[in-house]
Amino acid sequence: ECISSVSLSSLIAEEFDDFPDAELILKPISDGGDGFLDVCRFHFSGKILNYQISTPYDNSELICPVLYNIDSKTIYIESADLLGLKVVSAEFRNPLKLSSKGLGELLLKIENDVSSGKININKIIVGIGGTATIDMGIGACSALGLKLFDVNDKEILAIPENFNKVEDIEWDNKTFPFRIDLIIDVDNPLLGRTGAATVFGQQKGASESDIVILENGFNNIRNFLQNKDITDSSNPTFGAGGGIPSLLYLLLNAKIRRAKDFILNDLGIGRLKGKVDFVITGEGAFDHQSLMGKGAGIILQEFEKRSSKIFLLCGIIRNEVNKKLPDNIFPIEINSFFQNKDESILNIESGIRLACIKIKNNL
Known part of the structure; x- marks a missing residue:
């Protein structure tokens, strides 16, 4: 921008x-994408906290700022600050190899600060948009204990190029002592002609063949989740932010909120x-x-x-x-x-x- x-x-x-x-x-205003944190700081003020987390492309670390508003007991996160195109240089923009694990790490570190009494919050609001990742939020959940296994019962890395190899998923329900709201600005499902990979894949560096791999992998993961009675994968908002809302909603009970609600009510435009x-x-x-x-x-x-x-x-x-x-x-x-x-x-x-x-x- x-x-x-x-x-x-x-x-x-x-x-x-x-x-x-x-x-x-x-x-x-912000609809959840780039600039979300600046807008939140303008309207709500607060203190910037910095957390060290993994980049989407390897185990190197980046510093992610969040906004902590003490009065409302809320932390605001801009997903683009930790998963965005602005933190993934062109040489690493291969969605098949990118992971949202940094988001899961960030949630854990915030939880640790809550437990230690360093901060006191009851809600996290995440602006979803401008992401380089297209991994359904599986990377984020892998940092919280989710594991993927192949046909040989061997654990495999939780990145999109492996999703079609998944033969089993292990997940111990994880809960947080705070609510998680996801602000989304698009009405795109996870799969299909208007899905996350098909619509947004190319702008994130995916080739046509990559998009087919992503779509097949998402389908495979969805089938395993349905077999475990984790349903509702057809939600029309699950395609936002490379599919992040899908797993955070299904596994972490995150609340999905439209940008319109955030702009009119939280920002007071209404x-x-x-x-x-x-x-x-x-x-x-x-x-x-x-x-x-x-x-x-x-x-x-x-x-x-x-x-x-x-x-x-x-x-x-x-x-x-x-x-x-x-x-x-x-x-x-x-x-x-x-x-x-x-x-x-x-x-x-x-x-x-x-x-x-x-x-x-x-x-």
């Missing part, structure tokens, strides 16, 4: 300092309905998926009938989506101020300032 939601909000506020008739309410004259929101590339649970799409749906004008800032907006927008929504493409996409990325702050001038001229 070129600019975070929090930085974008601050920049827009600066540009409206000389606009006396406007009272701006800053409410940066309390602004009917109280604002215009809205400024945005997204890097605005397309049909943006209207299906993504942050900017949620804002448009909530305010298009309640505000006189909505200004949609985006790097680019797909023409087929632009044509369907209501008359009170004004899209502004940052790319249109520059010669090409690369130039607009390098000069994103200048582009935002030019967009703000355009907004003020239309108020």
Whole structure:
């Protein structure tokens, strides 16, 4: 991403300092992906705690920040900070070999801090998005005791390239002294044409043959879970974050929450309905998926009938989506101020300032 939601909000506020008739309410949002932790820190404040966990691709370690809000007894985690494309360099982006084990390790370390009295929480909220992994959350659960066995009853590494070899699964129910909420922004099932591997695999480095292996492996794991009476694997949200919600929901009783719920209720956007004259929101590339649970799409749906004008800032907006927008929504493409996409990325702050001038001229 070129600019975070929090930085974008601050920049827009600066540009409206000389606009006396406007009272701006800053409410940066996140639908669970990159920037989730910054948004949570803006809204909830708190203390940043750092935990040392394994990277998704080997046994080397990375430092993962989390936000601890003492008053609400809540820890906020951005999955992209420990499993994301931003922490997995291009040379390691092979989803067949990547594991979400770091998430399981992080949960255990937080549990240890709760047990020792270092922190006091009753809830963890995890923003799911921007992940490099596509492993159903099996890696996370492997750090919590889940084991996979092949036809020779030999334990095998819990990574996707081995899922089709699994002949047995061992799991001792693990419980935590806190609730786990997963914030998801997509309605994709785990399997099939709109599933985790098929839809998101290529952008995470998977080839067509890799996607077939992933799909077959997921099917195999699902069958074993069903044989153990662990059902409901058809949940329409299980494809988010490389399938992480599936195993965390089925084995850890995690609660799956839509980004819309988090944005409107936790971030307080819903309390602004009917109280604002215009809205400024945005997204890097605005397309049909943006209207299906993504942050900017949620804002448009909530305010298009309640505000006189909505200004949609985006790097680019797909023409087929632009044509369907209501008359009170004004899209502004940052790319249109520059010669090409690369130039607009390098000069994103200048582009935002030019967009703000355009907004003020239309108020």
